[in-house]
Amino acid sequence: MGVKRILMLVGDYVEDYEAMVPYQILTMVGHKVDTVCPGKKPGETVKTAVHDFEGDQTYSEKRGHNFLVNADFDKVDVNDYDALVIPGGRAPEYLRLNQRLIEIVKEFVAQNKPIASICHGQQILVAAGVLENVACTAYPAVMPDIVKAGGKWCDVNDTFTNAIVDKNFVTAPAWPAHPEWMRKFLELLGSKIEP
Known part of the structure; x- marks a missing residue:
């Protein structure tokens, strides 16, 4: 399979499961995941939020855990990485204002490296201007942004269990x-998981 080095973009109030679970899955299969946050150094943490679907018109939000930042955002060189993960939550809303973070995303796209993005993470892809003619999905409230950015919105079923692959x-x-999203991402990475 070969160890892949993966960059994960996080910030305060990143969605807990969308940072923790992919981090654990990717490291469990042997990949190295560097978590970075603008303005935070290795050894510091970001606060997470747990978003849940409890029958309200939108998700509810509860305080989650502290999630470790293990690499230095200011030293990120896209050439050192094989892929990118962008979790959702509230963090993407303000992370997309960081110009260097947007440049990093554009560099991953320019190098055609796999990018896994979930929920509100696609707000960062929209801000980077990289979704033109890309079929994708996101949390439904992000649909207008994706469509205005030239992306091809893909509806998924009500249980939110589907993932969409288009290009990288x-x-x-x-x-x-998560099961479908991470399975498809691992396939793009060339990772083999035997049943």
Whole structure:
């Protein structure tokens, strides 16, 4: 399979499951995941939020865990990485304002490296201007942004369990889609998981 080095973009109030679970899955299969956050150094943490679907018109939000930042955002060189993961939550809303973070995303796209983005993470892809003619999905409230950015919106079923692959992008609507989202991302990485 070969160890892949993966960059994960996080920030305060990143969605807990959307950072923790992919981190654990990817490291479990032997990949190295560097978690970075603008303004935070290795050894510091970001606060997470747990978003849940409890029958309301939108998700509810609860305080999650502290998630470790293990690499230095200011030293990121895209050439050192094989892929990118962008979790959702509230963090993408303000992370997309960081110009260097947007440049990093554009560099991954320019080098045609696999990108896994989930839920509100696609707000960062929209801000980077990289979704033109890309079929993708996201949390439904992000649909207008994706369509205005030239992306091809893909509806998924009500249980949020589907993930969409187009070119080097793997997108999903929310954490219930983790099994499909991570399986498809691992396939793009060339990782083999035997049943």
